[in-house]
Amino acid sequence: MTDERLNVLLIGSGGREHALAWKLSESPRLKRLFAAPGNPGICEYAVMCALDITDHAAVVDFCKREAIDLVVVGPEAPLVAGIADALNAAGISVFGPSQAAAALEGSKGFTKDLCAEAGIPTAAYRRFTDADAARAYLAEKGVPIVVKADGIAAGKGVVVAATLDEAIEAVDACFAGAFGEAGAEVVIEDCLVGEEASFFAISDGVTVVPFGAAQDHKRAFDGDTGPNTGGMGAYAPPPVMTDAMMARTMDEIVRPTIAAMAARGTPFKGVLFAGLMITESGPQLIEYNVRFGDPECQVLMMRLECDLLDLLCSAAAGRLDSAPPTFRQTPALTVVMAAKGYPGSYRKGTPIGGIAAAEAIDGVKVFQAGTALSAGKLVASGGRVLNVSATGRTIAEARERAYRGVAAIQWDDGFCRSDIAWRAMERGA
Incomplete structure (x- = not known):
């Protein structure tokens, strides 16, 4: 340094x-x-x-x-x-990783093949480039089952199908071009049972250190109902990611991945985001992303204690210290305010106010996602528009502050889930 x-x-x-x-x-x-x-x-x-x-x-x-x-x-x-x-x-x-290393997110099939080669725990799977073969496999396997567009689809190319019709519809949508080139190949995998969590690690290509965990909420509406989205809220740290589970994730999933990528001659430099299912037998990889999660990044940054710039520079230069970054003990939580209709069609250009009032609440910070200026006024310009975030002594306090921040926002066209961190609340966190 x-x-x-x-x-x-x-x-x-x-x-x-x-x-x-x-x-x-x-x-x-x-x-x-x-x-x-x-x-x-x-x-x-x-x-x-x-x-x-x-x-x-x-x-x-x-x-x-x-x-x-x-x-x-x-x-x-x-x-x-x-x-x-x-x-x-x-x-x-x-x-950030090279194009070859970014295949960990760019191709779900690539990642599944790497897991099979390196013995990384993940759901059993098959890859398809033909719709008829995919439908035949669905009929053979039955449901529940997971259908994924192979490429990147803004967090929306995954369907957890409870019925065969739903699974076939997902396959047909992929091959019909619903996700563009991302759906030219389809990965079908067994449906894992457990609790989902997001785990992050920073790597310089050889050394890798944990960068904390969070829990996202993908479904649009309360009770984990409605369509999948890019994420409607997150909190950290999630109770399911105990110290022991974090250590297992590093040893069984992350380190073998970094070693396998280096052995291929495509070392991974950057942040590796492992989407996990915590099952009765331990952590299983759902998928990899090659960047900070959104909205998980917001809660990680709210808790990060050390110098982010130092950390990123060290990783980029191949000189990452083996000591993990430090985080504050205080939990953090973010609530995504989205435009009504998201993740389907929604209006743009609707006025937003109240951010200063929200940020006047102790511990609250509002991160802007899909916003723009029109005639000097703040307006919505995307589907996910604001991330009302807060820290607190407990997850419950962070949650209470974040929702007070939401109440201070003046945006008639917005909506949000009211149950972010419901799993933690059930555990009395």
Whole structure:
């Protein structure tokens, strides 16, 4: 570690990136923070850049022009498209995996094959590129069963089918192009039984350290009902992820994955997000993501005690310390406020107020996800719009504060779940 101050480019525009910008801004090593494209919340901490992040040459030119020392990639799509490779080839340090390593998220089939080779616990599966063969397999296996589009589908390409008709409909939707190229191949796997959790680890390609756990809420409505979404809320730490379960996850799932990727000649550098099912026999991998979760990132950043910029720089440089990062003991919780109709069709441009009032509540921070400015006023511009987050002495206190923050928000077109952290509440956390 040095005392050199750094110019950082943050790629992305959602609530995850707002949380990363907020935490990066606390580092004494930060010189200037740029964000492409950013959002109205991020502009409090960063210089907004009208940069086409799909144009890798333009991103490289920008980094050279602004003397960028580190690029932090928030979303998965640029990583799967190979932005880290373009930056590394130009000698620019980047926190995020290569295109080959990003296949851990870019192809569910790739990950399942790697698990089979490395003996990593996960559900039994088959891969299909033909709809008739997939339907025949469904008829043979029965339900419940899980149907997944192979590629990235913004958290919506997974169906846990309770009936055969539902499973066939999911297969047909994939092959009919509902998820674009992501559905050109389908993975069908056994339905695991247990409690889901999100586990994070930071790797420099060789060394890997745990970065905490959280619990997400994927269904749109209370009681875990309704369609799957990108996530309607999260909290950390989840009671199901005990110290023993965290250690098993590192030993049985994460370390073997990092070792397998290195052995393939495609070392994984960045944050590895393991979606887990905690079963009676222990942790099983549901899927990998190659970036911070959204909205899990928001609660992780609310709890992170150490310097985020130092950590990301060390991982990008291949010099990660074996000591894990430090977190505050206080739990954190975030409630996603989404536009009515999400994850289906929804209106844009509806006015939002009350953020300052929400943030006046002790422990509350509002991260902006799908927002824009119209005539100088804040409006909704996406499906998931705000992440009303809070810390507290207990999960129950963090939850109470977050929902008081929600009540302070003035947005007639918004909705949220009212039961975030219900599992923890049942345990009296």
